[in-house]
Amino acid sequence: MADTNINWYPGHMARAKKDLQKNLKLVDAVFVMLDARIPASSNNPSLTSRLGGKAVLVLLSKADLADTHHTKTWVKWFKDNDIVAMPVDLVSGRGMNVIINTLGLELEKRLLLKGKSSRRTLPRCMVVGIPNVGKSMFINRMAGNKPARTGHYPGVTRGPQWISFGGKLEMLDTPGILWPKLSDRDQAMKLAVTGALKKEVFDPGEVSEWLLEWITCNKPGLIKERFGIDEVSLETSDLIKLIGKKRGFLAAGGNVDRLRTADHILKEFKEGKLGRITLESPNEKERPSRTSGKTE
Ligand SMILES: Nc1nc2c(ncn2[C@@H]2O[C@H](COP(=O)(O)OP(=O)(O)OP(=O)(O)O)[C@@H](O)[C@H]2O)c(=O)[nH]1
Ligand SMILES: [Mg+2]
Known part of the structure; x- marks a missing residue:
């Protein structure tokens, strides 16, 4: 499958990757959304390699479908690598209440590092991740209504959209971005089972x-x-x-x-009917050293 010629990297993804560079200049913080069932395989270094200077928060989405013990292990692994990671269940909203405070703390840390005392403008954030990981649903949950379009299939968000959260911050929803080529069969399989790949390509x-x-x-x-x-x-x-x-x-x-x-x-x-399953653990094989790891 990894060698298939079928194109799973449609035009809007290539455009989105270019837009990412532009949008990054506009934001103070970036939420990197990973699937809690495959935190390593859903981490796309081409998205996260350019986040230097921004506050970065990892969200482990679909935590309701992942093995709780493994999720704890992953959160600790990120912490050991100086990255704040928070599991979220976007269906029930569990895990959402700490996000704004944690973001505030991370932004303050950044300001202190830059020698500034407090912000004068509303923080601007963006959420990045692979297709179907829950980016738009996260924004809808945070906003308390449904300004961002979501769907059961990957590729729902086609272009960036700014959404305001009740005067607290502004958030940019972006289309999911995959790798132009998947050379690791296991990774391709994990992305397929968890719903990041369109049905037509596997x-x-x-x-x-x-x-x-x-x-x-x-x-x-x-x-x-x-x-x-x-x-x-x-x-x-x-x-x-x-x-x-x-x-x-x-x-x-x-x-x-x-x-x-x-x-x-x-x-x-x-749908989680086979139970809560996490398909990989941090110590299984070499992990990306940080979310701000190497570019592909
Ligand atoms: N069980 C469960 N389902 C979730 C969770 N988050 C998102 N989903 C489901 O995942 C699907 C995709 O959600 P979206 O928010 O559209 O994903 P997206 O990342 O915006 O996708 P693209 O716009 O295609 O890149 C939807 O069917 C959601 O119901 C979660 O925490 N738990
Ligand atoms: Mg979306």
């Missing part, structure tokens, strides 16, 4: 097999719990067949409808 069969393999290796109990299947040692393709059979996804001739089964497994993951 094969649901391959991605659902990858996910089932991950689950049988890391959380084998889930297979029995969710699908009532004991034989976790089955080949993944046989496991999919069995799940399809159990769910009654049959095509003409009585064969299992593999595509429908694959879509179903991916949907259950996205």
Whole structure:
């Protein structure tokens, strides 16, 4: 999949990346939104490598879908790297109450570093992240209404939009930006299962097999719990067949409808029906040294 020729880097993303440079000059602080289930794989260094001089706050979105223990480990890992990271559940609003105060503290720190005492203008912020990570939803939650368009699919926000938060700060919503090319298969799979890639650019069969393999290796109990299947040692393709059979996804001739089964497994993951799952931990492999790491 990583070598596919299908273009997942549409024109509006290339434009958005250019706009980012321009917009960065306008803001005091940047919220870097990462998916709490894949904090490393959703960290796009081409977005975050140019944040020097700005207050940076990491938001770990979709924390309601991630493993709580892993999220704590990630927050500590960021802290150890001098980065403030806050888990947020944008559906219930959990974790949102501390954001403004934390932002205030980070901005004050920046001013002190620059030798200034207090601000005269409203802080301006922007939120950056990969597609579908929850940027627009975050802004809507903060604003208390729905000024920014959101959607279940990636690529909803097409151009930047400024939104005012009740006279406290101004926030810029930006379109999600991906990598022009994904060369790491695992990373591509993680981005596909969590919803950052458009459906058209990946094969649901391959991605659902990858996910089932991950689950049988890391959380084998889930297979029995969710699908009532004991034989976790089955080949993944046989496991999919069995799940399809159990769910009654049959095509003409009585064969299992593999595509429908694959879509179903991916949907259950996205909705959290397979449980709270974090697909990577900080010490698994070499991590980006900071959110302000190297450019691609
Ligand atoms: N469960 C859960 N779903 C969330 C959370 N945050 C966002 N979502 C869902 O994720 C989807 C994408 O949200 P958006 O706010 O449109 O994402 P975006 O980052 O603005 O996406 P683009 O504009 O495409 O870059 C929506 O279906 C939201 O309901 C969260 O914390 N928990
Ligand atoms: Mg958006």
